[in-house]
Amino acid sequence: MRTLAVALDLLREAASRRWFLALGIGITLLLACFGLALRIEVVDGALAATRLFGKVLDTDIRSVDVAMRYVYRAVAYVIAYGGLLFGIVACADFAPSLLSPGRIEHLLALPVRRWELLAGTFLGVLVLALLGAVYGAGGLTLILSVKTGYWTARPILAALLASVTFAAIYGAMLASALLARSAAISAAVGVALFVSGIVAGNRETLAPLLEPGLRRALFEGATLLLPRVSTMADTAADLAASVPVDGLALGSRLAGLAVFALSALAFAIWRFEQRDF
Amino acid sequence: MGYSSSVLALEATALSKTYGRFLGRGGQQALSGVDLAVPRGTAFGLIGLNGAGKTTFIKSLLGVVHPTAGRVSVLGGSPSDPAIRARIGYLPERLHLPHAWTPTAFLASVARLKGLSAHAQEVRRQLARVGLGNDAERRIGGFSKGMRQRLGLAAALLGSPDLLVLDEPSDGVDPLGRAAIRVMLGEERARGATLFLNSHLLSETERVCDRIGILSGGRLVREGELDALCGSSTRWRIRFTPGCPMAALVALGFVPVEGVADEPPIFSCEAADAPVLNELLDQARAAGALMVELRRDTRDLEEVLADAVADGPGAAA
Numbered sequence: 060m061r062t063l064a065v066a067l068d069l070l071r072e073a074a075s076r077r078w079f080l081a082l083g084i085g086i087t088l089l090l091a092c093f094g095l096a097l098r099i100e101v102v103d104g105a106l107a108a109t110r111l112f113g114k115v116l117d118t119d120i121r122s123v124d125v126a127m128r129y130v131y132r133a134v135a136y137v138i139a140y141g142g143l144l145f146g147i148v149a150c151a152d153f154a155p156s157l158l159s160p161g162r163i164e165h166l167l168a169l170p171v172r173r174w175e176l177l178a179g180t181f182l183g184v185l186v187l188a189l190l191g192a193v194y195g196a197g198g199l200t201l202i203l204s205v206k207t208g209y210w211t212a213r214p215i216l217a218a219l220l221a222s223v224t225f226a227a228i229y230g231a232m233l234a235s236a237l238l239a240r241s242a243a244i245s246a247a248v249g250v251a252l253f254v255s256g257i258v259a260g261n262r263e264t265l266a267p268l269l270e271p272g273l274r275r276a277l278f279e280g281a282t283l284l285l286p287r288v289s290t291m292a293d294t295a296a297d298l299a300a301s302v303p304v305d306g307l308a309l310g311s312r313l314a315g316l317a318v319f320a321l322s323a324l325a326f327a328i329w330r331f332e333q334r335d336f
Numbered sequence: 337m338g339y340s341s342s343v344l345a346l347e348a349t350a351l352s353k354t355y356g357r358f359l360g361r362g363g364q365q366a367l368s369g370v371d372l373a374v375p376r377g378t379a380f381g382l383i384g385l386n387g388a389g390k391t392t393f394i395k396s397l398l399g400v401v402h403p404t405a406g407r408v409s410v411l412g413g414s415p416s417d418p419a420i421r422a423r424i425g426y427l428p429e430r431l432h433l434p435h436a437w438t439p440t441a442f443l444a445s446v447a448r449l450k451g452l453s454a455h456a457q458e459v460r461r462q463l464a465r466v467g468l469g470n471d472a473e474r475r476i477g478g479f480s481k482g483m484r485q486r487l488g489l490a491a492a493l494l495g496s497p498d499l500l501v502l503d504e505p506s507d508g509v510d511p512l513g514r515a516a517i518r519v520m521l522g523e524e525r526a527r528g529a530t531l532f533l534n535s536h537l538l539s540e541t542e543r544v545c546d547r548i549g550i551l552s553g554g555r556l557v558r559e560g561e562l563d564a565l566c567g568s569s570t571r572w573r574i575r576f577t578p579g580c581p582m583a584a585l586v587a588l589g590f591v592p593v594e595g596v597a598d599e600p601p602i603f604s605c606e607a608a609d610a611p612v613l614n615e616l617l618d619q620a621r622a623a624g625a626l627m628v629e630l631r632r633d634t635r636d637l638e639e640v641l642a643d644a645v646a647d648g649p650g651a652a653a
Contacts, residue, residue, distance in 0.1 A: 061449060064445075064448045068448075068449075071445070072436075075434065075435070161432035162432035164398070165428050165432070165491075167398065167400045167433055167562065168399075168421060168501075169420065170418035170421045170422035170447045170449070170451060333402075335395070
């Protein structure tokens with residue numbers, strides 16, 4: 060299938076970019092450094108002592124799974140916010156680069172349908188984001204699990220949730236690239252959605268701060284359709300920290316993100332089909 | 337047009353394209369009612385000044401640009417059909433190549449998108465053919481302009497397409513490289529491929545193509561066989577040695593060519609076929625004239641283009 064071929068080419072292109080090589084090397088070095096510097100002593104399933112870079116961390120003796128919840132929660136937030144921001148900046152150039160003069164004419168003259176080109180690009184970027192998030196979260200989880208003997212895949216699940224949020228944001232970035240072929244505009248759209256998504260995640264808290272009437276209605280209407288970035292980050296953190304998560308609410312949020320991403324992708328494909336290059 | 341659609345590699349009927357239309361109004365007209373039929377196996381050269389609409393026409397043939405009006409048929413189908421595009425090899429004017437990739441990786445990617453099975457051998461073959469066999473694993477970023485152009489040509493040649501659409505194929509290529517490209521294009525024609533060439537190098541177009549179209553102001557102002565456009569097959573130019581009997585030659589029907597500074601002047605004459613020509617020359621020799629040069633009285637493409645543009649829609653504007 061040519062969509063997969065386009066996605067694989069995007070991954071090859073990413074592998075040849077210094078940004079992504081630096082990211083891969085950076086994550087690996089951080090994990091290795093963290094793994095070598097962290098010493099954890101577990102006695103009868105309880106965290107007895109922890110040393111980071113030889114310095115004893117002053118913590119109470121508590122069971123390993125409880126102690127790890129705080130760590131994994133922090134990791135989930137770092138991935139949800141830091142990973143999203145990095146992904147927005149690092150992936151902003153893929154669609155404008157695909158549409159660059161001399162490249163797009165060549166691609167469109169090949170036996171690839173236009174929607175396959177866009178869907179392949181979207182898929183490739185998602186796989187890239189997923190690989191980065193799972194590699195970082197998986198590596199960290201593996202190190203902590205080996206050192207503590209407490210095994211869990213929840214931080215990886217949290218990373219997957221962050222990737223789904225990124226899918227919604229990247230769908231809009233892709234659509235913006237079809238309107239204006241610019242990596243800067245694509246990144247700006249991503250950052251704007253990221254920030255407004257944090258606001259949208261707190262809309263129930265923020266709406267009462269506005270006076271009832273048109274302004275509040277406008278705020279509620281505008282934030283209704285936006286991806287709930289902060290809500291998803293909180294859910295990912297809860298999931299990583301073994302806090303019970305309402306499955307129905309999570310499913311509803313995931314469905315909302317999927318609808319947003321697919322709508323943005325459908326708009327991008329519609330625009331792509333109309334355009335001359 | 338005089339051809340049945342089954343023998344046509346491409347056909348454009350009343351093709352028009354206007355850019356930047358708003359609510360169906362205004363905009364910049366790039367093509368205006370172009371009718372063109374190119375038979376299969378032809379080497380067709382499209383020439384014209386900058387902004388004549390050549391690139392828009394090529395992009396319309398490939399489905400990259402949507403025509404505002406008219407119809408395009410390529411290899412008997414619509415260019416929007418991927419099965420049709422699979423039979424086309426295209427080299428854009430300025431092909432964007434991934435700098436960090438090797439030629440092998442780039443061609444393998446193109447081959448995958450073309451749906452070629454067992455493409456590794458085909459990639460090696462085409463790289464060797466364009467003279468990049470020894471650079472197959474070097475990064476494209478270190479390539480010269482000519483090497484990039486040859487790599488783009490290799491991408492177009494992948495899978496032995498039925499139609500090759502080449503936009504400035506020898507741009508930036510050195511003279512020996514151009515000769516090699518001409519040989520390759522000759523080989524492609526020999527196996528039955530149709531060539532559609534857009535080039536500003538008119539001498540290259542003249543050497544490769546047997547049919548020419550001239551676009552001016554978005555209209556096709558000349559189209560036909562190269563020989564028919566560039567001159568008459570019955571008109572000849574002859575140079576005699578100094579001191580030839582001018583009066584006798586003029587009496588025989590030789591016309592001194594005006595505007596040529598040579599001494600003695602070059603003559604032209606009409607001869608329907610070889611026996612008539614030889615008889616005329618015999619009579620000239622009998623009158624005491626010694627011939628030193630004989631060639632067909634043709635114009636080069638530059639003159640043909642200049643005339644066509646002067647007579648075309650741009651001139652009337």
